[in-house]
Amino acid sequence: MLSFILRRLLIIIPMALLVVTVTWGLIRIAPGNFYSSEKKLPAAVEANIQKKYGLDKPWYQQYGIMMLNILKLDFGDSLKYQGQSVNEIIRRHLPYSATVGILAYLLALAIGLTAGIIAALKQNSAFDYGSMALAMLGLSLPNFVLGPILVLAFALGLYILPPARWGGISSLILPVITLAAIYMAYIARLTRAGMLEVMRSDYIRTARAKGLDEKTVLLKHGLRGGIIPVVSFTGPALASLLAGTVVVEKVFAIPGLGNIFIQAVLNRDEPLILGIVAFLSILIMIFNLAVDISYGFLDPRIRYE
């Protein structure tokens, strides 16, 4: 088990470097750079800038320098926010994204699991049809639509919640719901499908034949097998929720990582883009690993060597 975890952790390093390389390549392929503007710079000034940032060197040297710095976990300074290191910027903006993300995750999990389990138990009931229709709606409604609708209703219509910006618990409610909706819907459907599958299996019949009541049959015998598909989904989901979602942060003007990422892309702020991409990819891989480890706890048949 330990060697399995260690191996998986080690794999993260080359994977992250690969992701960074591809991202770097894409940035370079796109025409223009941070310094290009509509106004043509005098040739001497441009040459100076190129020299200062090492842009006059051949591309492989530039790539090598960048990689060496990244291996030292130093992404350098942002080009746009002069004097601020990329690490510092990520550290400053991550808590906003993480707060919204974790709350959304917990909300999605709580409601999604409950709704899925009840829907499975009362298959073909009004609750089943109702919650699954709602889930379908949640899945099909993009959050850039849902967000403004919620703002329109609760902030601009009823005046009970702030429409945007950061400040106090009330400002969290709308973005958390907007962010959670799609995950909630997905978890509810996965839970329902998983539970339906498991509750039809032979060992559930055995449990019933033992005289156990439905609650015990469900929670002790059914749930573990039923939520395995949910676990596979929620690991990577948590990673992307923590890292902030671009759209929701934009809609609600939350100064999180997602918002910064967009700015970085628009500004062609290469070090910042690479830093955030590397951070996200590492996060996703760690959560995938966490999912794989938790399989081992859920299902005794899974053993890692």
Next chain:
Amino acid sequence: MSETNGHILTVNDLKTYFQTEDGVVKAVDGITFELRKGETIGIVGESGSGKSVTNLSIMRLIPEPPGKIVNGDIIFDGVDVRKLSIEDVRKIRGKRIAMIFQDPMTSLNPFLKISTQLMEVTQLHLGHTKEQAYQHAIKMLETVGIPDAKSRVDGYPHEFSGGMRQRVMIAMALSCQPELLIADEPTTALDVTIQAQILELIKNLKSEFGTSVILITHDLGVVAGMTEKIIVMYAGKVFEIAPTAELFATPANPYTKGLLKSVPDPAHEQGKELYQIPGLPPDVAHLPPGCPFQPRCYRAEEICVQEFPPFVQINENHRSLCHFAKEVYAESIAEKANKSAIV
């Protein structure tokens, strides 16, 4: 409590139907039989003949919907199981009536330790503490012949072989010393040598605990040495019911004769092609008005197509569902006399 006449179980005109897109499937359609205390009865039939549904009905384990017990009494020890509340049925399940299922590979919960799965039965029904239940689990595993039970009790089902898992299932079923054990094809998923061991085990435990047993199978060889009485089912109906020896010697139903002929006899038929009943079991959603076995029957006549056959009483313990039950019975007696004359 009403009169039981020494019967632990009386099933009377049981009908269990399933609502499907294809129409109503009469999986069990008017089954009647009794089981005495300590007796073993065999239920034989092809797949889909209603054997398992009969027994799931007794336990009230029919998934509802789509299934439903639409008629009949299931009198267990003087009490009609059909009239009990689900809470009272749960007090019987696992404690007084226990079940062993066909496939030990899927009938144990793969996520829970063997100990947990054994302990929860006695904790529930016998009020065992954790420690008592644990010790009892080990004792039961030893009883069913699992070597090194003390250390294996904490294992998971996937660490056991098929035969060992079926032993665990038996240990689980017998942990509360039930009055009735329903074994639903307990050996079908196992290989032949293990089959014999498991049957021997059930036989021994039955005499040790005084349990009545319903043994469901499609293998006549399995029931022959185990049961006192056999019920032959076809298309949700009892086709023949008779004491085991009599059913084997002098069957009074063409279907039973077909089944018996299908049992390979390596001593006399070496090199010959194996016999099989022609045709396929009927679609129980669309049964014709006549005898459901008529299309496959060697002696079917016009009346078999037109009219549903009567349940003919051959003698006190022997009944057969056939227009020509008496004739078939006479045939069988003649054949038997012939055979013994040759030998």
